[in-house]
Amino acid sequence: MTPAPSPVRRFTGWHMTAILVAFFAVAIAVNLLMATVAVRSFGGVVVENSYVASQKFNGWLAEARAQKRLGWRDAVTLDAARHVGLTLNDAKGTPLAGGKVTAVAQHPLGRAADLPLAFRETTPGIYASDRALPEGRWQIRFDLRRAGREEHLLREVD
Template identity: 55%
Template sequence: MLRRFTGWHMLAAMIGFFGVIIGVNVTMATFATRTFGGVVVKNSYVASQKFNGWLADARAQERLGWSTRVQVIDRRLVVIADAAGPLAGATMRATATHPLGRLPEVPLTFHEAEPGRYVANTRLPVGRWRLRLGVERGPDRAAFVEEVTA
């Protein structure tokens, strides 16, 4: 025996269809607002004015040929810096930022344990961190960004 498709059936189908869509949208919007840590740049116009300078800095850094490798040993960062051999005698500073902005930034200073091997003077709190690393030796400067887990 077949039942007729009535207006009540159509109403239930419409409520179910739009209920699923609205539920998914609310869920996604909630996840987006709870996990977004903030803005990428404070003023995009000002950032656009600095873009060519950033490109020139990147080309100058590339010509230096410096590279870094970051290790975490007992929640302490160890940076191995190379420049066709150990990069000795450099000054290294870093800022560790939580990717979602939930924990405060951690400024880090380093001492040179051996040529080309720099060890952070403080430990990082447990978690994932984005490390903005600045390396200077004489007039030469380089900046690196690394992701680490402490």
């Protein structure tokens, strides 16, 4: 005995409708996911007003050149308690004592509030922060002032 032939399944309009609905549902879901991730991450603002920043750009370059001529060398550390340490030396390697150091710790993606940091000099040329940083990656903007000169640094710590 030969088996009975199986019935032929026809491709109908309902099949095509299901395929189209599934395709667009996947496309919309992916777009919503990507938009959500984009909105929750970096906001894209580097400067508040690009025109004003462009007018100050040459001044910033001059400040950077003057800062480079100082020849100050720095090393940023993070101790076990997550306090920030800053070692500051001149071009000859001599510790720069008697400076005033302040800083602001910023989360790179803006997910946490900025943390102001004050520093005290523990030994000549070595400065320690007054508070510990929470876990994670941080960018620290340092303002260093010593003997009428100043330097601005941006360093990253993990």
